[in-house]
Amino acid sequence: xxxxxxxxxxxxxxxxxxxxxxxxxxxxxxxxxxxxxxxxxxxxxxxxxxxxxxxxxxxxxxxxxxxxxxxxxxxxxxxxxxxxxxxxxxxxxxxxxxxxxxxxxxxxxxxxxxxxxxxxxxxxxxxxxxxxxxxxxxxxxxxxxxxxxxxxxxxxxxxxxxxxxxxxxxxxxxxxxxxxxxxxxxxxxxxxxxxxxxxxxxxxxxxxxxxxxxxxxxxxxxxxxxxxxxx
Numbered sequence: 001x002x003x004x005x006x007x008x009x010x011x012x013x014x015x016x017x018x019x020x021x022x023x024x025x026x027x028x029x030x031x032x033x034x035x036x037x038x039x040x041x042x043x044x045x046x047x048x049x050x051x052x053x054x055x056x057x058x059x060x061x062x063x064x065x066x067x068x069x070x071x072x073x074x075x076x077x078x079x080x081x082x083x084x085x086x087x088x089x090x091x092x093x094x095x096x097x098x099x100x101x102x103x104x105x106x107x108x109x110x111x112x113x114x115x116x117x118x119x120x121x122x123x124x125x126x127x128x129x130x131x132x133x134x135x136x137x138x139x140x141x142x143x144x145x146x147x148x149x150x151x152x153x154x155x156x157x158x159x160x161x162x163x164x165x166x167x168x169x170x171x172x173x174x175x176x177x178x179x180x181x182x183x184x185x186x187x188x189x190x191x192x193x194x195x196x197x198x199x200x201x202x203x204x205x206x207x208x209x210x211x212x213x214x215x216x217x218x219x220x221x222x223x224x225x226x227x228x229x230x231x
Contacts, residue, residue, distance in 0.1 A: 013041060014051040021060060021071050024167025028224070032061060032069040059163065074164055076218040083214025086160045087207045089153060090141065094190065094206035097147035098199045105143055109191050112140045117184040120173045137169055140187060144206075169213070172220050179216050186212075 017037065020026045037048045052069050055061045062072040101109075116136035138161065145154040173180045186209045193202040 009043070010047050010050040010054065013043070013047055014054045016041070017051060017055060018060060018162075021055075022162070022166045024165060024171075026071055028071045028073045028165060028168070030071050031067060032071065034069075071165075073224065074221055076222045079164065079218040079221060080214055082160050082163055083210055083217070086157065087210035087214070089157050089160070090144070090210050091203040091207040093145050093148040093150070093153055093157065094194075095199050095203040096149060096153075097144045098194055098197055098202050100147045100149055101144075101194050105147060106191060106195060109140060109143055109187075109194075112136050112143070113184060113187040113191070116140065116173075117180070120170075120180050135166075135170075137173075137183075138166060164217070168220065169217060172216050175220075176216065182212065183209075 017026070017032070026032070032052060034045045034048045034052070037052075038045045041048070052061060056063065056069070060072060061069050064070050113136075119136065141157075145157055148154065173183060186205065190202060190205045190209065193205055
């Protein structure tokens with residue numbers, strides 16, 4: 001195997017492990033044992049070790065004494081800092097999207113928001129174990145990123161979002177009925193601002209919405225951080 005092939009294998013493996021972490025299939029605090037991962041993916045431990053090192057450098061996992069590599073639990077202040085930046089960037093995306101969203105995308109935004117709300121309700125009642133709500137939420141915001149027409153802006157927002165497991169946002173909605181109702185209503189208000197062509201309102205609503213979401217997420221990590229490694 002050439003060096004190039006080896007690097008491609010490590011990159012692909014890191015991406016696959018990252019996807020499992022981001023979806024919640026490998027939860028925060030879970031151990032990442034090289035032998036288990038090598039067996040799961042049908043490869044040797046060497047590329048697994050390199051892939052884990054790559055994920056550690058990116059901040060998604062950490063090495064804990066007496067436990068080895070584990071999925072890192074974000075520190076609440078990191079979440080707040082990231083969402084402060086995200087709020088300003090998404091505000092810009094919303095402002096730009098006002099003049100670029102067509103009727104079909106507006107309809108899609110409404111549909112995605114309604115589906116996310118209904119799935120969150122079903123999951124809260126124990127009817128739906130899959131965490132599709134997080135995918136819906138990413139799709140909702142992703143439609144706005146795309147409509148902003150700024151590739152660099154979209155790339156920066158995706159990078160911020162990828163810093164934290166995406167399934168946790170779904171868990172927060174599922175566990176907090178008040179936040180679930182707020183999230184749905186805020187999305188609807190944002191859509192109405194788009195429809196009315198109100199740039200300032202769309203930008204302001206998005207900024208406040210993202211900051212509130214960040215606070216809910218930070219509080220969730222605060223509650224979990226002291227207990228995730230126990231038991």
